[in-house]
Amino acid sequence: MTATETPPDAGTRRVTTAKAMAEAIGLEMRDNPEVFVMGEDVGAYGGIFGSTTDLFAEFGADRVIDTPISETGFIGAGIGAAVEGMRPVVELMFVDFYGVCMDQISNHMAKIHYESGGAVKVPMVLMAATGGGYSDAAQHSQCLWGTFAHLPGMKVVVPSNPYDAKGLMASAIRDDNPVLYLFHKGAQGLVWMEKNPRSIADVPEEAFTVPIGKAATAREGTDVTIVTLSLSVQHSLDVAEELAGEGISVEVIDLRSLVPLDRQAVLDSVAKTGRLLVVDEDYKSFGLSGEIAAIVAETDPTMLAKPVSRLAVPDVPIPYSRPLEYGILPTREKISAAVKDLLA
Amino acid sequence: MTSLDRLAMYTEMVRIRQYETRIMQEYHADKTPAWDIGAGLIPGEMHLSAGQEPAAVGVCAHLKKGDAVTATHRPHHFALAHGVDMNAMTAEIYGRTTGLCKGKGGHMHLFDPENHFSCSGIIAQGYPVACGQAMAMKRRGTDNVAVAVTGEGAANQGAFHEALNLAAVWNLPVVFVIEDNDWAISVPRGESTANTSNADRAAGYGIPGVRVENNDVEAVFEAAGAAVDRARAGEGPSLLEIHTLRLLGHFEGDAQAYRSDLETVDERDPIPRYAASLMESGDLTEAQAEEVKAAADAEVDAAIQFAIESPLPQPEDALDDVFA
Ligand SMILES: Cc1ncc(C[n+]2csc(CCOP(=O)(O)OP(=O)(O)O)c2C)c(N)n1
Numbered sequence: 054m055t056a057t058e059t060p061p062d063a064g065t066r067r068v069t070t071a072k073a074m075a076e077a078i079g080l081e082m083r084d085n086p087e088v089f090v091m092g093e094d095v096g097a098y099g100g101i102f103g104s105t106t107d108l109f110a111e112f113g114a115d116r117v118i119d120t121p122i123s124e125t126g127f128i129g130a131g132i133g134a135a136v137e138g139m140r141p142v143v144e145l146m147f148v149d150f151y152g153v154c155m156d157q158i159s160n161h162m163a164k165i166h167y168e169s170g171g172a173v174k175v176p177m178v179l180m181a182a183t184g185g186g187y188s189d190a191a192q193h194s195q196c197l198w199g200t201f202a203h204l205p206g207m208k209v210v211v212p213s214n215p216y217d218a219k220g221l222m223a224s225a226i227r228d229d230n231p232v233l234y235l236f237h238k239g240a241q242g243l244v245w246m247e248k249n250p251r252s253i254a255d256v257p258e259e260a261f262t263v264p265i266g267k268a269a270t271a272r273e274g275t276d277v278t279i280v281t282l283s284l285s286v287q288h289s290l291d292v293a294e295e296l297a298g299e300g301i302s303v304e305v306i307d308l309r310s311l312v313p314l315d316r317q318a319v320l321d322s323v324a325k326t327g328r329l330l331v332v333d334e335d336y337k338s339f340g341l342s343g344e345i346a347a348i349v350a351e352t353d354p355t356m357l358a359k360p361v362s363r364l365a366v367p368d369v370p371i372p373y374s375r376p377l378e379y380g381i382l383p384t385r386e387k388i389s390a391a392v393k394d395l396l397a
Numbered sequence: 398m399t400s401l402d403r404l405a406m407y408t409e410m411v412r413i414r415q416y417e418t419r420i421m422q423e424y425h426a427d428k429t430p431a432w433d434i435g436a437g438l439i440p441g442e443m444h445l446s447a448g449q450e451p452a453a454v455g456v457c458a459h460l461k462k463g464d465a466v467t468a469t470h471r472p473h474h475f476a477l478a479h480g481v482d483m484n485a486m487t488a489e490i491y492g493r494t495t496g497l498c499k500g501k502g503g504h505m506h507l508f509d510p511e512n513h514f515s516c517s518g519i520i521a522q523g524y525p526v527a528c529g530q531a532m533a534m535k536r537r538g539t540d541n542v543a544v545a546v547t548g549e550g551a552a553n554q555g556a557f558h559e560a561l562n563l564a565a566v567w568n569l570p571v572v573f574v575i576e577d578n579d580w581a582i583s584v585p586r587g588e589s590t591a592n593t594s595n596a597d598r599a600a601g602y603g604i605p606g607v608r609v610e611n612n613d614v615e616a617v618f619e620a621a622g623a624a625v626d627r628a629r630a631g632e633g634p635s636l637l638e639i640h641t642l643r644l645l646g647h648f649e650g651d652a653q654a655y656r657s658d659l660e661t662v663d664e665r666d667p668i669p670r671y672a673a674s675l676m677e678s679g680d681l682t683e684a685q686a687e688e689v690k691a692a693a694d695a696e697v698d699a700a701i702q703f704a705i706e707s708p709l710p711q712p713e714d715a716l717d718d719v720f721a
Contacts, residue, residue, distance in 0.1 A: 093581075119583070121550070121553035122551060122589070125555055126553075153522075187440060188503060190506055191506060192519055373501055374492030375492060377501065380715040
């Protein structure tokens with residue numbers, strides 16, 4: 054649980070991350086007729102990864118729109134509707150498909166506000182599934198959040214659990230800026246994929262928000278800081294629990310947003326522990342893990358008792374075969390070993 | 398078309414079907430009781446082509462050494478019909494070192510340079526690549542052709558249109574194939590596509606466009622023959638839309654709750670239908686049909702055995718092959 058969001062006051066129920074996302078969208082749709090959803094298989098199917106579960110039944114084909122396989126077309130259309138003041142929630146089924154629509158995302162969605170000198174707002178949400186671990190291979194397993202966060206003009210949020218998924222979605226829809234909302238397939242709580250129990254949790258039924266740009270201390274600790282996000286938060290919490298039994302106290306910082314990035318949360322934790330491990334399921338070089346290391350290096354490297362450690366995908370495409378894929382993913386075993394190395 | 402041609406096409410369709418039926422069984426066998434897409438000897442997404450064999454077999458019957466095929470996320474039928482080695486392909490699907498791609502690619506990323514076969518999990522992106530292969534063939538003065546395959550859902554993707562125009566304006570030896578199986582995952586064709594025949598889109602690029610109805614392998618054979626001949630003769634690309642059938646879910650595990658035509662699916666299966674018609678015309682006997690199936694099963698058994706007995710890669714092998 055985190056300290057920064059609106060406190061839940063109604064009864065809570067256990068829901069999956071996927072259901073939590075869909076609930077947030079549904080609540081906003083009830084509240085605001087300008088909110089609508091479009092994407093591939095978001096209608097009767099409910100989204101391949103459950104992000105629009107039950108929305109079609111409630112709102113119908115007029116507000117939950119199945120699109121052709123034309124990502125440039127419908128993401129561009131989302132931008133157009135947004136500049137007219139509507140609040141579209143658009144799904145790109147897998148983030149890996151960014152290649153066929155990146156111009157709309159980067160050159161239009163993310164730049165129009167700046168290019169127009171602030172005259173034109175683009176209040177849209179672009180959501181996409183990320184991540185691997187189930188042998189979907191090189192074109193369906195990437196995270197890529199670092200790629201988008203590198204490009205100015207869009208907020209990038211990456212929830213790790215049902216509560217944040219719901220609260221961040223509400224914030225994203227209400228935000229006047231384009232928000233890229235990246236959810237990890239392995240953290241959706243899907244019945245057909247191996248899942249961590251952390252993907253199903255108590256979530257209030259009513260609408261609430263989690264602020265964009267605030268990291269959460271997912272677990273407090275004193276020996277080592279793990280800065281991470283998305284599914285790797287779940288892995289890191291598992292490792293922290295296990296290592297607690299060995300007398301190692303791990304603090305886990307869940308970034309939740311890459312843009313804006315909560316630099317202070319990183320600095321505060323590292324000031325306390327003096328040891329920093331960044332765990333990132335995205336590619337290692339030129340990305341998030343380097344950015345987090347730079348925050349400390351630029352501010353005060355003397356905070357560190359040991360050099361920064363980075364555990365990320367070692368700059369290879371995601372391979373298919375399980376031994377290969379698990380060879381490059383940041384697994385619990387590798388996280389645990391990296392923590393111990395920092396303390397050695 | 399001779400009686401032998403007919404029997405060969407039937408045999409190839411059965412070979413593909415027996416292969417995929419077995420892959421389907423193996424895929425599900427060790428994913429119970431809690432069905433987990435990432436578990437088992439064959440993990441990951443699995444898109445089977447059952448029902449679409451007439452498209453692959455009718456087209457590939459015209460291909461020869463040096464001809465290229467770019468297939469889709471649903472690649473098995475075209476791979477087998479185009480001569481990709483069943484053992485190496487199966488080992489790839491099992492993620493083994495003896496696989497086509499040493500376990501790096503998987504079922505959606507089968508690469509066989511010897512047969513100029515490839516596929517991609519990104520919709521319509523094989524179309525431009527086929528144009529490039531055709532450029533190479535043309536510049537080298539061969540009479541080879543490149544076949545590009547997509548589903549009907551992919552005809553609404555930009556790359557599809559860019560490739561058609563490129564091939565037309567550069568007069569490239571490409572045969573563009575669309576497999577219209579009525580569905581793009583859960584979206585029926587009519588809800589995503591404004592026209593009723595994608596063959597009509599060919600006119601926009603000034604190339605011939607033909608739509609083959611009824612999932613009929615002989616009709617595909619005829620239409621594909623004309624398109625391949627045209628390309629070989631240097632007369633440029635053609636577009637062929639084949640109305641076919643997705644007998645199964647989009648991927649294994651798809652409950653198909655959205656699917657309105659499910660009841661009639663089995664009766665539209667092209668293989669029993671073709672068998673019946675060949676028996677009626679005297680081109681196939683019961684005994685032959687049994688033999689064809691038994692031979693296919695034996696080949697499939699051997700391929701699965703080969704895959705299972707092959708070693709899995711080592712984790713550190715993941716670091717190889719990023720660059721040449
Ligand atoms: C660019 C892109 N967008 C979306 C997808 C997800 N996707 C995979 S298959 C598919 C449906 C394809 O339909 P169709 O082209 O008709 O082929 P079929 O699956 O029916 O064989 C979709 C949307 C993708 N792989 N690539």
